[in-house]
Amino acid sequence: MAHASCTDHHPKTISLSRRPFSWKVSGLLPPLADGTPNKGIAGPVVGVSRDFLLIGGGSNFPLSPPWEGGQKKYHRQVYVYQRAADSLQPVRLPVPAELPYQVAYPACCSTDMGLVVAGGENEQGPLSKVLLLNWDAQKKKLQVENLPDLPFALTSGMLTAVGNTLYYAGGNGASGTSDAFFKLNLDSLGTPNANWQALPPLPEKTAYGVLYGLDSLQQVFLVGGRKSVAGGPSELYANVYQFDINRHTWNKKAPLPFPLSAHSGVTFDAETLLVFSGDRGETFLRTEALLLQIAAATEPQKKAALIREKNKLQASHPGFVPAVLAYQVNRDSWSEIDTIPFPGQVTTTAVIWDDQVIIPCGEIRAAVRTANIITGTLK
Template sequence: MFLLSKASAQKPIALSWKLEANLPSEDNLHLGLGVAGPVTGYSNNVLIIAGGANFPDSLPWKGGKKKYYNKVYVFKKLTTQLKSIKATIQLPFNIAYPANCSTVKGIVYAGGENESGISSKVVLLNWNESKGQLAISNLPDLPEAITNASSDCIGNIIYVAGGETRLGVSGKLFSLDLNNVEKGWQTLHDLPEPVSHTVLVALNKAGKNMLYIAGGRCKQANGISDIYDQLFIYDVSNNSWTKGKSLPYAICAGTGTAMAGKGIIVFGGDRGEVFHKVEMLNAALQKALSEEEKKRIIEEKNKLLSSHPGFSKEVLFYNFSKDEWSRIGSIPFKTPVTTTAVAGKDIVFIPSGEIRAGVRTPAILSVKLSIKRK
């Protein structure tokens, strides 16, 4: 059943939402828990969802241990539903929170993390439609290990921006030409600010290729993160950054997509109210002098996490011609964050993700975007 966001009914862009399918459990017999930070993208008419991480046994503040995966799920969009296709191959290693990008050559995922720490590995996934098989090949490693970065592509050139490294938050922008991988990754002009958990979207504006980076966050030395409302715009032709109109509020870990010839759309995200309080309590815990004080802080933090309300449901649109943001609707489901929006044919998928602290969703959402004619 499609749901039309009420707010979008008076807006120039209509949003038609649908719950397309759910990820199954590892044994494919039950409804799965879902994962945060999956490898995901579109290759030769199929949606790939793989890897990711969750807490299968217990919530993290109750002692639950994060588990990473390499399982691959394949879905094909039919007229009215997503059909699951059996995958006979797994990712070469467990991975979550990579930067994902769908290209004409396949899905590229770069960096991420697993039980061994942060990764610099880059992998290409390509679905062979005639054979019904997934081909996996390695690409050159990133210049440094990065997790929670963002990615998009222009033609055969992939861009990876920001993320978290072993030393802190990255302000780097890298590119790789899939037609000339022997050259490896190129280091471009630094981002205006180090940032992770951002939305990166590539667009062509008036014949010029541009990258748009919206929101995100940056953990500071004191353990408290700045959450950004900034929009940074990168001009590919002259390797330079400018600043666009700020978002209506600071947001991070959301998803986004391009609307060709119009601008970018940001779906949900974390406005950071609970996140900031938890960081403040973690900082206080480090300074606590007595066991009684530590116990009180831990109890307060656990109560805060247990009552997490979820994430922003608002959908924002940036009109690049007018350099302005507007609210165009809301997500009529629990909002997933720490995942990647995947643009298919006339539809955008938002697969799995985190819906509140420590909790994932198996839901694969879709939204059809259409321009309302006056």
């Protein structure tokens, strides 16, 4: 039977009356082959397999930010980490571990069967591929299996597991932001019935949110996210929805304290959902508004001035909210329980590994990645 580390139940109950975590930088992405420091990656593949942490794929701007002409680069290398004392150390590999293709912004979920990587994007656009990754410590080799493809290509979607079933939600595809909601029974693998099955669509078209699974309650929660709007600014959500697996119904729950997207999160104990960092959208929406004005401007001087304003806005991005929010399912209420003492990391996947929350890499300002792997240990 599979369960998701992104929805793992911690043996302890979290205290909401104090700052419950001790935060530290426990590791870094290794230097590049030429010895230069790693710039970090956003939208990485992240998960735990056989007591090893896998971090790979992702994207960055290796030479310069996009407003200076820099090109986004997609990656396929996978870094493998093990615990050493109170840090995370990369495993030395005889041959670099690689994914079968470059990918960033996939939906990731750790299960007993391995790390599932669904969709994402690269230079060719959104992907429908779904991978199952496992680390073979004896051979020091990444094992890669193909799972059934998503029904269509999607990036920046959300994935969780309840029992032996994967649930995939939303994302951005050829027709914009999706309200698709699918399930895949892992017990069906290897049979003619091994495919993704459609479920009642999401209440709202959503990408860059977090999907949580609660085994004991047979429920899935969709928290926050955003929707692209053709010809207009994106819509950011504070909305929270609960899907009842047995009844196949969506129900609206208490919203986040503020709209949030690109955050990460874990199910901490049987009835607590945690949210880490996220984009409240102030700079994001102002940038989108300027892009719309640039597209509409016909006078060269005005267009150039607007481009300068947009570039300055992005270059001075203040970073992302470092808050830790907790939702108590039995009370249907949110509270802010902690502050991460490092720049907020977005467009990444948080996992629970034994007694620690791990938040690897991600974006810390517009087009700026981090190579830090931070951990939060329950005090």
